[in-house]
Each structure stands twice: as structure tokens, then as C-alpha cells.
Amino acid sequence: MVEKPTVKKSDKVERDGYTQYKVQVQAHPDGKSVEGYLLVPKGPGPFPAVIVPFYEPLTSIGQEAKGRGVGTHDYGLASS
Numbered sequence: 001m002v003e004k005p006t007v008k009k010s011d012k013v014e015r016d017g018y019t020q021y022k023v024q025v026q027a028h029p030d031g032k033s034v035e036g037y038l039l040v041p042k043g044p045g046p047f048p049a050v051i052v053p054f055y056e057p058l059t060s061i062g063q064e065a066k067g068r069g070v071g072t073h074d075y076g077l078a079s080s
């Protein structure tokens with residue numbers, strides 16, 4: 001377990017009702033990281049955070065090609 005994982009944000013995109021960041025989150029004490037997306041709702045916050053592990057991160061935020069996963073596997077988008 002990594003008690004205070006490193007999170008690197010990049011590729012900021014403003015969307016309807018939230019800001020989307022591409023992130024790399026430290027997943028192992030040796031520094032290995034995983035890619036994902038951070039969706040931050042508009043408003044004063046603070047907001048809770050949820051990491052949604054799924055086959056690939058674009059599906060879990062509803063951004064996969066041809067809308068695949070929207071309404072069925074877009075857990076990260078539904079949580080924002």
C-alpha cells in the first residue's frame with residue numbers, strides 16, 4: 001500500500017459541469033504508476049475522490065470511441 005501516492009496531472013479539459021485531467025497515480029512503493037482520469041466537479045469543494053479501475057480508463061469516464069460503455073460502464077463519469 002502507498003500511503004501518500006504521487007499524482008501527476010496533465011491534459012486539462014473543461015467539460016460540461018466538471019474539469020477532466022489525465023493523471024498518473026503511484027500504485028506501488030517502487031514508483032510504478034497507472035494512468036487514469038480525474039474528474040473534478042465544478043463548485044467550491046472539497047470533493048471526495050474515487051479511482052475506478054476498469055479495463056481502460058476512457059470507458060470509465062464515458063470517452064471511449066463510439067460511446068462504448070456510456071450508461072453501462074462509465075462509473076467514473078457517473079460519480080462526478
